[in-house]
Amino acid sequence: MDDPVEYLTTVVRVFPDYADSVIWFSPGPVAYEDAHISPELARELQTWEDRYYLILDDHHEVREEFSAAFDADGLSLAGRLSDELGDAFAVEYLSTGGDRTTLHRDHPGSNPVAVAAFARMAERTRAGHARIVEAQRNGAVFRWVASHGTDDSIR
Numbered sequence: 001m002d003d004p005v006e007y008l009t010t011v012v013r014v015f016p017d018y019a020d021s022v023i024w025f026s027p028g029p030v031a032y033e034d035a036h037i038s039p040e041l042a043r044e045l046q047t048w049e050d051r052y053y054l055i056l057d058d059h060h061e062v063r064e065e066f067s068a069a070f071d072a073d074g075l076s077l078a079g080r081l082s083d084e085l086g087d088a089f090a091v092e093y094l095s096t097g098g099d100r101t102t103l104h105r106d107h108p109g110s111n112p113v114a115v116a117a118f119a120r121m122a123e124r125t126r127a128g129h130a131r132i133v134e135a136q137r138n139g140a141v142f143r144w145v146a147s148h149g150t151d152d153s154i155r
Contacts, residue, residue, distance in 0.1 A: 005129045009122035011102070012085060014045075014078040015094035016052040021045075022074075023081070025118060026125040036117040041080055048073055062096040071095045079103055084111035089118055 012025045019029035022045050023037075032042035048070075055066040062070060071093075078093035078101070085091065086109030093101045109115040132142070 005126065009125050011090045011092050012081065012118065013092045013094060014074065014081060016049045022049050022077075026121045030121070034117065036111070036114045037081065037084055038111060038114075041077070041084065045077055045081075048077055067096045071097075075101060083109070084114050085109045085118060086115065088115045 008026045012023060014022050015024065016022045017024075017029075021029040021031050021035075023030045023032070023035050032045065035042075037045075051070065052062070055063050055070060057063050074095070075093050078091050082089075082091035082103040082105050086105045086107055088109055091103045093103070095101070136142070
């Protein structure tokens with residue numbers, strides 16, 4: 001997929017990365033309650049993520065003896081998320097070795113509330129991108145600025 005906005009708004013990614021959620025979409029981590037996934041799946045994803053931190057070595061890599069089982073569980077959980085989201089979104093699992101597996105369902109999702117939540121997130125991303133493109137057409141110049149912490153006076 002060459003269009004980054006298309007990717008960010010149609011592919012839900014699953015991987016642990018110190019974000020209190022293993023679900024990533026449009027373009028950052030999505031809290032389980034914001035994803036509106038089933039409570040059982042949310043608990044199992046959280047348990048899987050907790051296990052991740054227990055099997056890391058001193059270099060923050062998954063110890064080899066645990067990677068196959070961890071990835072099998074992760075792929076299974078990604079499949080369950082894909083079932084909940086159905087054909088509305090692809091779900092991409094990123095393995096501990098860096099391989100990507102993309103799951104596509106050919107049926108509606110089993111969790112219409114989750115599908116609607118991700119659709120709203122996707123629409124916000126598309127609308128934000130459209131505003132940026134329009135502003136650039138009108139001469140706006142955007143600069144990236146790195147900062148540490150937050151400044152509530154900047155909005």
